[in-house]
Amino acid sequence: MAKIISIANQKGGVGKTTTAINLSSALAIHSRRVLLIDMDPQGNAGRGLGIDITAAPYTIYDALRGTIDIDKTILRTSVKDLSLIPSNLRLASLEASMYARPQEKPFELLKKALEPILDRYDYIIIDCPPSLGLLNLNALACSNSVLIPVQCEFFSMEAVASILSSIHDVQISLNGSLQIEGFLLTMYDARTQLGMEIQQEVRRLFKENTFVTVIPRNQSISESQARGLPVTSFRPSSQGSYAYIALAKEVLDHELA
Numbered sequence: 001m002a003k004i005i006s007i008a009n010q011k012g013g014v015g016k017t018t019t020a021i022n023l024s025s026a027l028a029i030h031s032r033r034v035l036l037i038d039m040d041p042q043g044n045a046g047r048g049l050g051i052d053i054t055a056a057p058y059t060i061y062d063a064l065r066g067t068i069d070i071d072k073t074i075l076r077t078s079v080k081d082l083s084l085i086p087s088n089l090r091l092a093s094l095e096a097s098m099y100a101r102p103q104e105k106p107f108e109l110l111k112k113a114l115e116p117i118l119d120r121y122d123y124i125i126i127d128c129p130p131s132l133g134l135l136n137l138n139a140l141a142c143s144n145s146v147l148i149p150v151q152c153e154f155f156s157m158e159a160v161a162s163i164l165s166s167i168h169d170v171q172i173s174l175n176g177s178l179q180i181e182g183f184l185l186t187m188y189d190a191r192t193q194l195g196m197e198i199q200q201e202v203r204r205l206f207k208e209n210t211f212v213t214v215i216p217r218n219q220s221i222s223e224s225q226a227r228g229l230p231v232t233s234f235r236p237s238s239q240g241s242y243a244y245i246a247l248a249k250e251v252l253d254h255e256l257a
């Protein structure tokens with residue numbers, strides 16, 4: 001049975017997609033069968049894995065609407081044991097199309113779509129959009145846990161407060177067993193005072209819920225996305241790659257705890 005982890009924070013540009021791609025790839029390198037699902041209409045998870053999302057015949061949109069067998073939406077990637085369900089801009093119209101069908105449970109579309117494939121993977125990683133709407137709620141409603149990237153910069157803490165409150169709402173209304181996988185500090189620059197202060201603040205507030213691993217700001221990570229590869233394939237011996245491999249190890253260790 002797959003463990004489903006949403007990568008969520010309604011603030012854009014904090015490293016959600018980067019973490020979704022590279023954590024997925026690092027888990028696959030640790031010999032786990034992984035499915036990455038792009039729930040953001042921007043489609044960056046697919047792009048970052050070198051997939052032409054405009055040419056993908058089917059996307060998560062089709063699986064959510066139930067018009068296509070989910071198997072047909074799953075693509076292989078260049079990483080062994082890592083598959084992807086891409087998205088593209090059509091996903092943005094899901095919300096509108098759901099209002100036209102009020103009889104369906106709008107927050108459980110993803111849960112329902114994933115049921116037939118849960119036993120095929122060890123991990124399903126969901127890259128969430130930067131909002132707290134229907135797509136995010138679908139992701140949280142079917143997840144076992146949520147991983148929250150926190151960018152080491154000013155203003156990131158307000159976003160953390162609001163994602164925490166929506167997780168709380170989901171725990172009450174949609175998914176009582178949703179857990180917090182952890183807070184992940186991203187784009188850390190040890191040379192800046194601010195980076196250090198935010199790290200201290202996050203650790204003070206969330207203690208053992210904060211991953212020991214910190215993702216450094218690292219050029220190999222941003223370059224790898226432009227090349228359509230996870231950093232673990234593009235530059236396996238970069239600091240960025242080591243960091244995501246270490247993060248994957250921590251996620252795996254949570255199973256034993």
Ligand SMILES: Nc1ncnc2c1ncn2[C@@H]1O[C@H](COP(=O)(O)OP(=O)(O)O)[C@@H](O)[C@H]1O
Nearest residue numbers: 012013014015016017018187216217218221222
């Ligand atoms: N650790 C990092 N080092 C350098 N650049 C990064 C790092 N993490 C993310 N980026 C870059 O920051 C930008 C935003 O990251 P992204 O993962 O797309 O954020 P989100 O999905 O939260 O909007 C992207 O251009 C990405 O390449």
Ligand SMILES: [Mg+2]
Nearest residue numbers: 016017040044
């Ligand atoms: Mg993103």
